[in-house]
Amino acid sequence: MKPKWNWFDALNALILSGIVMACLYPFVYMLAVSLSDSASIASGEVWLWPRGFNLDMYQYVFEDGRVLKGYKNTLIYVISGTAISLIVTALGAYALSKTKMVMGKPILMLIVFTMFFNGGMIPTFLVVKELGFVNTIWGMVLPGAVGTWNLLIMRTFFMGMPQELEESGKIDGLSEIGIFFRIVLPLSKPVLATIGLYYAVGMWNNFMGPLLYLRDADMQPLQVILRNIVLSGQLTGTDGPVVGDIVVVEDGLKFATIMVSTLPILLVYPFIQKYFVKGALIGSVKG
Template identity: 40%
Template structure:
């Protein structure tokens, strides 16, 4: 069908407005990347640049030569990898358990799960629990509180509800036990859901900030986001002993922007590997039939 003049004008206006909104939204990211690669001499002469006359890696060299920053990246990487694997395993096991109708006490567990979604005990009770468990100043104080999310477990339960129980019955007839069924049948069929939630968990652990502020006072165990926050709010960017570059030749603003880029890139690199499963996983539970 041919569009009328009014429809073409309306589509053109919509495209123009959405394009402008998209460009405005992307500009902060563009500016951060440009400033991080700007030559220090050029940046010192011009406080605002849209495109640097010359490029430099001095800010990245300075950051990557500091032991403190490298340790923070290692801590965040450890949290993202270990935390994501444990959260996926616990959430998948709990969601699968709730999806099996033969489970004794299934309704009580479901009620308990819903209570955790509707009511939050608050910061102080959580802190007291972590303290009584002697987890203060340990990375487990960040991993364990977020190990199981009631909402995520509920969504995974909805996904597992769609797996026919006849598969399990056939496996039981062949002599498989519950663990073998879960690891060799259920989990391989759940890759779209696991990929989607794995990305969510990884982003959450990589960007962890508030729990680290609450439970960790040892600066050597600070994750990357806590260190980055300290750099952004302080007037200086002293983050450790740098080898080969003096801080005085690198503007603090370019160092901060480079730190933001380094903190963002790892998660961006993970997404393409999970993309084919992610589109299916985010739709789980949206259609019930």
């Protein structure tokens, strides 16, 4: 028997469809503009589909040798940073999920305190500098290695695991570390995928960190390099004789750089979406 639709369901579908369109249209518009020719952009003909299809803006972006180097650096930071963050967060969350942990509650309160109060940008920079992490990969991956909210979500997940799993591991002669790596982690794919995506997106979009901690141009990630390309494109456009072409160069180049920096991280989601919904609901019922 098919479910009957009423006016409330129809209204919900209409509102949600409008929200989806409002969220998707800017992305579709940027893609269309970045693939259109200058004349179509200047005349305002581009709304949904590319007009005068060409790849000039993407060619301009990728002709800069810094882009591939920026991709390489960003992938190194994202992969290493996400791996370190997941390991440290999982270990900390597993320890805090144990009610028998000595000083567990005070330590948890201190960690939660950092969600509301922190030292600020300058003290953090001074700490990173004193540790010798400036202009190194460690300055990119260690300052934000643990997110308090992610730690609490993972702790809630571990607390929901049956106690019998740990007891069976001890009967088989496993230590706490053995139980963690051989029993707990294999059963934690949903939360690991969800938290890993959060960390990866944050690392991919990291812009302020490289500006503060990196001095070597060869170590700059993609986001900083694309920003420099946009600025250089604007400066090149201002030398042109036609004002309309300046706007076209700015808009086309800007949207092309946004697409270049956004698409790779979007392509990751389909591979982990089966875990994402389940992992995102962790802590929504109890915590």
